[in-house]
Amino acid sequence: MQSTPAVEVTGLVKRYGAKTAVNGLDLSVPRGCVAAVLGPNGAGKTTTVETCEGYRRPDAGHVRVLGLDPVAEAASLRPRIGVMLQSGGIYPGARAAEMLRHTAKLHREPLDANALIERLGLGSCGRIPYRRLSGGQPQRPALAMAIIGRPELVFLDEPTAGLDPQARRATWDLVRELRADGATVVLTTHFMDEAEKLADTVVIIDGGKVIAHGAPEELARGGAKDTLRFSGRPGLDLASLLKALPADTAAAELTPGSYWVKGKVDPQMLATVTSWCAQHSVMPDRIAVERRTLEDVFLELTGKELRS
Amino acid sequence: MTATTGARTATATGTFTPQPGAAPLTRMIAAQTVLETRMLLRNGEQLLLTIVIPALLLVVFSAAPIVTTGAGKRVDFLAPGLLALAVMSTAFTGQAIATGFERRYGVLKRLGASPLPRWALMTAKTGSVLVTEVLQVALLTVIALALGWSPHGNATSVALLLVLGTAAFSGLGLLMAGTLKAEATLAAANLVFLLLLVGGGVIVPLSTFPHGVATALHMLPISALAEGLREVLQHGAGMPWGDLGILAVWAVLGLTAAGRFFRWE
Numbered sequence A: 001m002q003s004t005p006a007v008e009v010t011g012l013v014k015r016y017g018a019k020t021a022v023n024g025l026d027l028s029v030p031r032g033c034v035a036a037v038l039g040p041n042g043a044g045k046t047t048t049v050e051t052c053e054g055y056r057r058p059d060a061g062h063v064r065v066l067g068l069d070p071v072a073e074a075a076s077l078r079p080r081i082g083v084m085l086q087s088g089g090i091y092p093g094a095r096a097a098e099m100l101r102h103t104a105k106l107h108r109e110p111l112d113a114n115a116l117i118e119r120l121g122l123g124s125c126g127r128i129p130y131r132r133l134s135g136g137q138p139q140r141p142a143l144a145m146a147i148i149g150r151p152e153l154v155f156l157d158e159p160t161a162g163l164d165p166q167a168r169r170a171t172w173d174l175v176r177e178l179r180a181d182g183a184t185v186v187l188t189t190h191f192m193d194e195a196e197k198l199a200d201t202v203v204i205i206d207g208g209k210v211i212a213h214g215a216p217e218e219l220a221r222g223g224a225k226d227t228l229r230f231s232g233r234p235g236l237d238l239a240s241l242l243k244a245l246p247a248d249t250a251a252a253e254l255t256p257g258s259y260w261v262k263g264k265v266d267p268q269m270l271a272t273v274t275s276w277c278a279q280h281s282v283m284p285d286r287i288a289v290e291r292r293t294l295e296d297v298f299l300e301l302t303g304k305e306l307r308s
Numbered sequence B: 001m002t003a004t005t006g007a008r009t010a011t012a013t014g015t016f017t018p019q020p021g022a023a024p025l026t027r028m029i030a031a032q033t034v035l036e037t038r039m040l041l042r043n044g045e046q047l048l049l050t051i052v053i054p055a056l057l058l059v060v061f062s063a064a065p066i067v068t069t070g071a072g073k074r075v076d077f078l079a080p081g082l083l084a085l086a087v088m089s090t091a092f093t094g095q096a097i098a099t100g101f102e103r104r105y106g107v108l109k110r111l112g113a114s115p116l117p118r119w120a121l122m123t124a125k126t127g128s129v130l131v132t133e134v135l136q137v138a139l140l141t142v143i144a145l146a147l148g149w150s151p152h153g154n155a156t157s158v159a160l161l162l163v164l165g166t167a168a169f170s171g172l173g174l175l176m177a178g179t180l181k182a183e184a185t186l187a188a189a190n191l192v193f194l195l196l197l198v199g200g201g202v203i204v205p206l207s208t209f210p211h212g213v214a215t216a217l218h219m220l221p222i223s224a225l226a227e228g229l230r231e232v233l234q235h236g237a238g239m240p241w242g243d244l245g246i247l248a249v250w251a252v253l254g255l256t257a258a259g260r261f262f263r264w265e
């Protein structure tokens, strides 16, 4: 059983009337991993996650969560997963701690509610009913509710939206601990740094399709070019440098004395550049390697324009 | 999943090491009933509707001859009507509004992903309605007795009327909550409450209306409940089969339609 992936989605199609929200999506999350689903607004992240949670019946494709069909076998699946919806889920008149204690009672061996209340600062929401919590405050009890039942698999739909930096970090720590203790986490986010720091595997979707996936560092590399910058004497002859480097490398003097080399930046390239500098009696100052970030990749793939 | 609990705890060390599972059904339903009841009793508008208004109407209309209630003490006519109103306020108006907002706030959706089955959630909701009704009936009874009420009839008939009335109003309330927007439910449920308070034989006798109108109004669940309770408590009747029949039809219609059309999101 443990060898089957926690989530296995192939060819998922989900339509809302004439609108196709998810259009032939594949997703596989191994057990014990943190998977991040990225994508612009309306990409189909929530639809995908909610299909895995059993809320939506796929129009086409195959969905297995912990080896179960989330719709047909919902009764067996639900006790084993933890769910944090993109918004809502708490009685408007309930207090954060009260709701968490209640959720604990629905599970067989829940975590200690008080410890979780302490840890996530839910006590500070005090006697304030849920409907009056501000901004990101409602996220915290919702996150706690998703994990209190000791689930094998946790779905978190934008768990850090609207959180302050402290609360974001607290959420990250929690996700890391969940993984360390053997749970699987699937989360959606708009924060590239979050995906980069937290996830073992990243899926970028747009228009209901996967447009890139892989480990975050692999994706950022993605065969695309990185940049090496250095400063030195102005007017160096870069042609001789390019001869020593692989064919698809480019080089230029941006401003007098300030150079960049674009290509596959690896130890070999760095050695070639520095020995070339030595031959020309140049002391390369301020050598810097600029790696693409996941955000660069994301913007390259999904475009920089605002979507209508 | 052959590992024993002992073996699992031996290897499991982390706080978050998965140990999923649903709590026993009875524990889940009990917890959910307690929470639902607490939410209901905490809500000021709900309390006004379910506790204050029926009690106030009973006191005011018993004290002063504002409506003609026919032969006998005014309180003997009014107490059964306000018991009926109490049932409607909780099972219909209160439940519709609360459930409508729970749907809007994603509470029903989130509970759908919890180990609590939907039928168990509905059982818990019914449980909290019944708990509230017991409180209402107790309070109204005490007030009415203090006002000189002398009830007759048998308790089984009364209980049957109250249960069927609750079923009829719950079905209609849930139908509304599960199909309309929360704001629409809020407005409509209050409007219906007001209209039925006036036209449903609660404090204004149906005989005040022209004969044809009165006959039609008697088909309403509130009138059937109020008149049925009056038959028993005021006139000492046995089983008011006609009224029970009307309530049963409403219950079947309402619950079937709610089951069919209720949307959880």
Ligand SMILES: Nc1ncnc2c1ncn2[C@@H]1O[C@H](COP(=O)(O)OP(=O)(O)OP(=O)(O)O)[C@@H](O)[C@H]1O
Pocket (backbone or CB within 6 Å): A016, A019, A020, A021, A039, A040, A041, A042, A043, A044, A045, A046, A047, A048, A086
């Ligand atoms: N219940 C619904 N009825 C109709 N259309 C819907 C519904 N839910 C989502 N959609 C549409 O489906 C598409 C995908 O929506 P989805 O919520 O899955 O996107 P998302 O990636 O989660 O976006 P966001 O980042 O804004 O949360 C959108 O175009 C959205 O408008």
Ligand SMILES: [Mg+2]
Pocket (backbone or CB within 6 Å): A045, A046, A047, A086, A157
């Ligand atoms: Mg979303």
